[in-house]
Amino acid sequence: MNNTLKVGLIQIAPVWLDRVKTTDKIIDYLHQAGKQGCQLVAMGEGLLPGYPFWIELTHGARFNAQDQKEFHAHYCQQAVQIERGDLDGICKVLKQHNMACYLGIIExxxxxxxxxxxCSIVYISEQGVIKSVHRKLQPTYEERLTWSPGDGHGLVTHSLGAFTVGGLNCWENWMPLARTALYAQGEDLHVANWPGSVRNTHDITPMMAKEGRSFVISVGGLMRPEDFPKNSPHFDALMKDCPPDFLTDGGSCLCAPDGSFMIEPQVGEEGIYTATIDHTRVFEERQNFDPVGHYSRPDVLQLSLDQSRLSNLKIK
Incomplete structure (x- = not known):
């Protein structure tokens, strides 16, 4: 088995709240990554079709406000329905390039x-098959006004070459037990996706790498004032308090299992940032610490994980 894997961090802005155009943009970048020989690519949180920036920009906590209802309705209509085949085109391109992917969607x-x-992170295999959909356990702060809490069904890992990969959405990467659930399933390559902020990724990426003795990809998106289409709902209200440069600035980076940066945080530019990682480094760093192996005490500390998919309906 080849110990190496070429990874690509795709840092882009969506065509905000336009599912079809954002899908087309993603597919274009996937083709570029495939031509560069990437075997695994990752993209930011909620990239398809975009992050709910209107909540902060237009006082989203006003209860029963008509503009907030209109924003939310538009968001729902542009969100991804996997059952409808909304990811089929992306899956096809990944299969064409024999490339796996972690993609952030609004589901x-x-x-x-x-x-x-x-808010979900989807793992699609190199055969173009959707293998897991992890719904964010706990939306953060104002996100709770539009996103629902998820469940543990997608807290799983996947084999990819010599590696075992797993992923979490944004601030759930700060949840020690969520990280541990993936470590315990053999994770040694972690994908953390973010809306995009170097203030987050610069600190937590090396911390997670040192804790897990794993490679850690943090990938963020971009959002600039010009990325809001002029036909967005309440466009003038969005622009009134919009920052002049960035709402999110990327911050995508990659750390080795010793916490050192292999790709420094990338700020302010769209692009594909690549590196080749070697699984041997995982064994080297776990010589002195393995969080769920020789340095664990399951007789004292254990984690219980419920991987059932939550539903209001049980049909017997």
């Missing part, structure tokens, strides 16, 4: 009635 799943939204 509107039918198994929860089809009217609520979840």
């Amino acid at each position: 509107r799943p039918l198994d929860r009635g089809g009217h609520s939204l979840y």
Whole structure:
């Protein structure tokens, strides 16, 4: 088995709240990554079709406000329904290039009635098959005004060459037990996806790498004032308090299992940032610390994980 893997961090902005155009942009970058020989690519949180920036920009906590209802309705209509085939084109391109992917989406799943939204990270194999959909366990702060809490069904890992890969959304990377659930399933290559902020990725990426003695990819998106389409709902209200440069600035980076940066945080530019990682480094760093192996005490400390998919309906 080849111990190396070429990874690509795709740092881009969405065509905000336009599922079809953002999908087309993602596919274009996937083709570019495939031509560069990437075997695994990752993209930011909620990239398809975009992060709910209107909540902060337009006082989203005003209860029963008509503009907030209109924003949310538009978001729902542009969200991803996997059951409908919204990711089929992306899966096809990944299969064409024999390339796996972690993709951040806003999901509107039918198994929860089809009217609520979840921030999900989707793992698609190099055969173009969706292997897991992890719905964010706990939306952060104002995100709770539009995203629903997820479950443990997608807290799983996947084999990719010599590596075992797993992923978490944004601030759930700060949740020690969520990280531990993946470590315990053999994770040695972790993907953390973010809306995009170097103030987050610069600190937590080396910390997670040192803790897990794993390679850690942090990948973020970009959002600039010009990335809001002029036909966005309440466009003038969005622009009124919009920062002049960035709402999110990327910050994508890669750390080795000793916490050192292999790709320094990338700020302010769209692009594909690549590196080749060697699984041997994992064994080297776990010589003196393995969080779920020789340095663990399961007789004293254990974690219970419920991987069931939550639903309001049980059909017997």
